Amino acid sequence: MTAPLDRVGPLRVSTPAESVRAFRRETGWRDADGPPPASYPVVFMRMPEIGEPIRRAAQEIGLPVHEAQHFEYARPVEIDAEYDVTMELRRESDPPRLVSIAEVCDLSGAFVARVTTTLRLIDPATVARLAPKAPS
């Protein structure tokens, strides 16, 4: 693993009930009302302060494709709560990847969760052998 490309944060994020409901609705929960699912913190990645460094770093190679995702919890993320997120972005080579490691802490600074996102960077010149074949 190489030195971090970028560090971001802490950034204040929140878990508004309507956002949690929308996420639950679109991920197959029967009841949209309920706590944030374990996968909900991907929503935090939409913040431009987090998304923009990823987009910028990916652009040097090509298209970022989500390859793996990992959520680790010390305790659950709660609804209608605020957290601070810090994100570290690292680059791997051969094959080229970006790895974003975001730590979610409560407002007292206590660790809540770690969210690791692995993006494979696809060079357009290689897509012919990576993409699935069209159905015949």
Next chain:
Amino acid sequence: MTADRTPPRLGEKLPTATVGPFAPDQLARYAEASGDSNPLHLDAAFARGFGFPARPVHGMRLLAAFEPLLADWRPDLAAIDLRGQFLTPVLEGESAVLTARVAKIENDANGFIAVVRLMAQTEKGAPALMGEARLRPRGKF
């Protein structure tokens, strides 16, 4: 459905679930709810430009789909760890089949952790996602 705090049985298989077929508007709604607006999932021409015959479904949509499955199976357990690796893409108009199995039961000072292996397959049986959830009784984080 079990509503107690006894460990699940090693090797127990969860009910198989099918998600999809994924319509284009579902991809757009998931993008809006999650904030993942990568054009690969939203723009058919863009996806074709990268060699995909149709827009691929977000890999995270598949991983997230395991959570209601796990909650229906054991509502008394909560995920302390959830991970997935995205393999063969599921394309718009296609479904995915989700299966899960209890692979291990661990014990520590806070009780048990059920390690559940997750797999999603495309309609053609190719592996779309391999993952793992680690579940503890709720309130035992």
